[in-house]
Amino acid sequence: MSVPGLMIAAPASGTGKTTVMLGLLRAFHEDGLSVQPFKNGPDYIDPAFHRAACGRASFNLDSWAMAGGLLDVLAVEARGADLVLAEGSMGLYDGVASFGAAGNGASADIACRFGWPVVLVLDVSGQAQSAAAGALGFRQFNPQLPFAGVILNRVASPRHERLVRKGLDAAGIPVLGALPRRDDLTLPERHLGLVQAEEHPDLEQRIAECAAFLRAHADLDAIRAAAGASSVARHGSRPMLPAPPAQRIAVARDAVFSFLYPHLLEGWRRAGAEILPFSPLANEAPAKEADLVWLPGGYPELYAGVIAAAATFLAGLRRHAETRPVHGECGGYMVLGEALVDKSGERHLMAGLLGLVTSFAQRRMHLGYRHAELQVPLARLAAGTRLRGHEFHYSTILEQTDAPLARVTDADGAPVPETGSHRGHVTGTFFHMIGMVP
Incomplete structure (x- = not known):
């Protein structure tokens, strides 16, 4: 080609x-x-x-x-x-x-x-x-x-x-x-x-x-x-897009949750996974038949009050987390936590599935590539899986009481304190996954 x-x-x-x-x-x-x-x-x-x-x-x-x-x-x-x-x-x-x-x-x-x-x-x-x-x-x-x-x-x-x-x-x-x-x-x-x-x-x-x-x-x-x-040099045998972390994936997609790399969704679909979109902003619960709920990043700080009042979404999310995996990236991770403090200092209760409290009232930019080695499984991704990703947000962690999800370093190998966390079937990270290290 x-x-x-x-x-x-x-x-x-x-x-x-x-x-x-x-x-x-x-x-x-x-x-x-x-x-x-x-x-x-x-x-x-x-x-x-x-x-x-x-x-x-x-x-x-x-x-x-x-x-x-x-x-x-x-x-x-x-x-x-x-x-x-x-x-x-x-x-x-x-x-x-x-x-x-x-x-x-x-x-x-x-x-x-x-x-x-x-x-x-x-x-x-x-x-x-x-x-x-x-x-x-x-x-x-x-x-x-x-x-x-x-x-x-x-x-x-x-x-x-x-x-x-x-x-x-x-x-x-x-x-x-x-x-x-x-x-x-x-x-x-x-x-x-x-x-x-x-x-x-x-x-x-x-x-x-x-x-x-x-x-x-x-x-x-x-x-x-x-x-x-264009010159495309093949490496190895039949390179593939990233494999799906589950068969039926409920993916939050609206103005709050939108930061998911296109190649990931395309790879999941081509591998036969069923993508089940839903809108927390419209107070929709994830599909009951989903094997995994994925909350991408976005702008939860702009809609924190709406999310906190979305009873159907939150109840469905908590119900799913009782038996099956839920994962959040960046903004999605914040929504899985106990509370989110907006830029005016108002505290909004979130899903309460992780012991995480974040604040936009104390803004500090976190930016850079991330290398992560999972310490526990993330849906189908086994412990020890090495991921590459990127972190970009202005929120500050006020509380994080759960165990780390991954060992995370920056592009130069220096440890990063934002390790993500896990509790039960629920996992979350501040970095957005881009690919895996072979």
């Missing part, structure tokens, strides 16, 4: 690469191309925007958290597509200091692995010819990195564009687009990133505006021509 692809990256976060990504996805889709999107790194919000823009499911690619076989089998999701567009995370070369099974998690790792030339989105506000020095450094930092060119963003005027182009022309760096400043195209954010796609009443209009913006100010033909043929 060989589908031409590009990596849409940037020197840093906040430069406009999501606007460029969504605009390109929709513009090429409008032109009749089947475009396969990917997202580098552990971001679980952007893939939903990608799907809305082009109609194909987007998947994360992570060279630290995913073994080579999993990366390859996810890249094969591009079969049948005309073009791959992968969106980078943070800066092009940003990753962990130590390498995992495949790499350090940087966008450049994925671009090199699959042969996708980089389109670097440059915020040129406040500079002119100097922008070329930065772009040249990014191109030359890794001579093996395929490099397509740059798209200039936040261009102030035609004169500004001419000055920036003069420097880039001298450096031999192709300019694939020059986007004027358009602050109205910025998508709203909250503390974990973009506001979720399903929360945007005008998302379709925003994406259409991004596409029109790219059509007017970027060379779509040159961008498509710059795509490089």
